[in-house]
Amino acid sequence: MLIIIFVCVVDHPMIFFKNCFAFILLLIWSSLTASNHFEDEILPLLQDYCIDCHGPDKQKSGFRVDRRAYLLKGGDTGMSALIPGKPEKSYMIEVIKSDDPEISMPPKGGRLFDDEIEILEKWIADGAQWPGQMNDKIEEATDHWAFKPVQRPKVSGKATNPIDVFINDRLDKEQIPRNKPADPLSLIRRASIVLTGMPPEPSRVTEFKADFVQDSNLAYEKLIDDLLASPHFGERWAQHWLDVIRWAETNGSESNLYRKMAW
Known part of the structure; x- marks a missing residue:
């Protein structure tokens, strides 16, 4: 040539x-x-x-x-x-x-x-010719907090839980009074619904109230451990995150097609 x-x-x-x-x-x-x-x-x-x-x-x-x-x-x-x-x-x-x-x-x-x-x-x-954009790429933001290295913040003050230090600081900054500690029934109900999606059994409420009188911190720790060990915890949060990412599988693999009347 x-x-x-x-x-x-x-x-x-x-x-x-x-x-x-x-x-x-x-x-x-x-x-x-x-x-x-x-x-x-x-x-x-x-x-x-x-x-x-x-x-x-x-x-x-x-x-x-x-x-x-x-x-x-x-x-x-x-x-x-x-x-x-x-x-x-x-x-x-x-x-x-x-x-x-x-x-x-x-x-x-x-x-x-x-x-x-x-x-x-x-x-x-014919190749979807778009003048001026044939080599165009979507620039993803790299200044998002998720891309930055993790740094341990300075914790000033005392609290039962380190997270409460940050909450208390913000409450003081906004001049918002702190809530009183929740009663045992409210605690077990909140924890059960959040972690398993279901209210607690009456027998479990009675047991928790008795333990709470003896040692409130130990009783609550045991409650959370029991809820996390429950299979309902996995069911509740697996369903939640599958809904968040809009998971829906039809054919499987990489070929998921639209299915009419698939309720």
């Missing part, structure tokens, strides 16, 4: 440079064409149908369409809304074409026309 180029340059320099110039013009024309196509055909569709609910001001379901990187990332579903080159696997096309009112987009107002959907499908099939 290098020999052919060298011969062309030596024997036909004008032809070589003309071809190079034509090739450069072709690249520029292709770039401008892609830019014009996106701005004239794709961007107006995103602005007309999507941006109000999935833009910089509002992100329903944690999803945005105002940057290519956000489309690639997807929203709370965990699925990429855009898979360049594969419109049939792009979730945004699935919801746009769906007749299911639970997932159909846009949820209100007019639906996209067939020719508009075809424009989006062709855009994705």
Whole structure:
């Protein structure tokens, strides 16, 4: 290949440079064409149908369409809304074409026309060109407290529990009077509902009250240990955190599909 180029340059320099110039013009024309196509055909569709609910001001379901990187990332579903080159696997096309009112987009107002959907499908099939954002990445914040090294704070003052030192300091700062110690019934009820999601059994309340009279601190420590050892503790908090992360498995592995009427 290098020999052919060298011969062309030596024997036909004008032809070589003309071809190079034509090739450069072709690249520029292709770039401008892609830019014009996106701005004239794709961007107006995103602005007309999507941006109000999935833009910089509002992100329903944690999803945005105002940057290519956000489309690639997807929203709370965990699925990429855009898979360049594969419109049939792009979730945004699935919801746009769906007749299911639970997932159909846009949820209100007019639906996209067939020719508009075809424009989006062709855009994705051609690589989802988005001028100026082909190498765009979502910059994650690194100044969040979770990314900083753990440091032990200075504790000034005395309390039964070190955490109470910080609570007492803030109460003093806000000039809020401290509550009186809770009675045994309130303590066991609070602890049981928080840790297991259920109120305590009457027999357990009677036992705790008797222990509380003998040694309140020891009785409460034993209560907490018993609740933490209960299988209901695992059931209560496993369910809580699964709800928080919106866990829902259909097919398993990495292919969890939407199931209609799955109550």
